[in-house]
Amino acid sequence: MDKLITILVFQYPHEAYVIKSRLETEGIYVLLKDELTIQNYNFISNAVGGIKLQVKESDRNAVLRIIKEAGLNVEKEQVIPRYLLWLEKRRTAVLWILYVLGFLSLLLLVVFVITAMPDKKERLAMKEKEERMLKAEMLEYDYLPKIDSLLNRDPQEGIRYSQLLLEENYPENTELLDRVAYGYSLIDSFRQASDYYLKSLEHQPSVSSEHLAAIAYCEVQLQNFDLAIFHLLKAVSMSNYYKYDLAEVYELKGDIKNAFMYYTGYIQYIEGKYDDSAHDVEFQKLKLKVMDMGFKINK
Numbered sequence: 001m002d003k004l005i006t007i008l009v010f011q012y013p014h015e016a017y018v019i020k021s022r023l024e025t026e027g028i029y030v031l032l033k034d035e036l037t038i039q040n041y042n043f044i045s046n047a048v049g050g051i052k053l054q055v056k057e058s059d060r061n062a063v064l065r066i067i068k069e070a071g072l073n074v075e076k077e078q079v080i081p082r083y084l085l086w087l088e089k090r091r092t093a094v095l096w097i098l099y100v101l102g103f104l105s106l107l108l109l110v111v112f113v114i115t116a117m118p119d120k121k122e123r124l125a126m127k128e129k130e131e132r133m134l135k136a137e138m139l140e141y142d143y144l145p146k147i148d149s150l151l152n153r154d155p156q157e158g159i160r161y162s163q164l165l166l167e168e169n170y171p172e173n174t175e176l177l178d179r180v181a182y183g184y185s186l187i188d189s190f191r192q193a194s195d196y197y198l199k200s201l202e203h204q205p206s207v208s209s210e211h212l213a214a215i216a217y218c219e220v221q222l223q224n225f226d227l228a229i230f231h232l233l234k235a236v237s238m239s240n241y242y243k244y245d246l247a248e249v250y251e252l253k254g255d256i257k258n259a260f261m262y263y264t265g266y267i268q269y270i271e272g273k274y275d276d277s278a279h280d281v282e283f284q285k286l287k288l289k290v291m292d293m294g295f296k297i298n299k
Contacts, residue, residue, distance in 0.1 A: 002058045005060060006033070006052040007053050010053065028056075028063060033052040155186040256293060260294055263293070
């Protein structure tokens with residue numbers, strides 16, 4: 001049986017079909033090696049050495065003659081370039097290298113996807129963060145507006161609803177604690193109101209003068225003037241605005257001297273802050289009151 005030899009090499013199948021058809025009309029057996037592989041994967045044509053037109057070794061001279069008669073003028077050394085001969089001899093090795101490279105690329109992709117995915121601990125942390133954000137949004141846009149509406153219509157119902165949310169969903173939430181405190185102040189339950197303001201203050205990231213003033217207001221209603229003064233002194237250290245409230249508590253307590261001092265400080269603060277204070281009727285009445293208070297102290 002004659003050995004098959006490669007006469008010509010083509011990059012694409014259609015280039016080989018013309019010569020193959022011409023040779024077969026002359027009764028010559030022709031085999032297009034790697035034809036199907038390159039038909040399906042033409043991008044690896046160079047890698048596998050192209051499509052090899054092979055004939056029987058005994059037909060070699062006849063084939064070369066027919067090819068020359070066809071006008072191809074193929075010289076012997078031009079029939080198969082050396083690099084294609086090199087690829088042909090190492091065809092299996094080249095294919096294996098391509099397969100291995102493809103497998104390694106796929107493996108690297110899988111490893112990248114796996115390492116990029118968060119682990120169980122990270123997924124749990126992300127889920128908890130999403131749940132906290134959802135709860136915060138529900139509180140801000142659903143629960144708090146509903147509570148504010150209830151407090152205006154029925155303070156006791158607003159208090160109950162706020163306490164329910166504190167127990168079940170939002171323990172120690174300062175916005176809910178403040179609303180419970182405000183609700184109690186609306187129904188004149190100032191002891192409970194003060195206690196809830198204090199609870200809210202404990203869970204604030206920093207002490208606020210507004211909370212201190214609210215606690216002081218509740219203590220004044222309970223006639224606990226010293227405790228009210230204690231909280232207002234802290235508030236005044238943060239803002240001079242609360243000097244008026246502090247002066248009022250001292251006046252209620254009967255301490256005219258301290259009342260006069262803080263009223264005077266408040267007046268100076270307002271005149272320094274607002275240019276139009278001289279046109280405020282109530283402010284001018286306060287100045288007259290404080291002047292009269294000063295006369296009485298100096299008698």
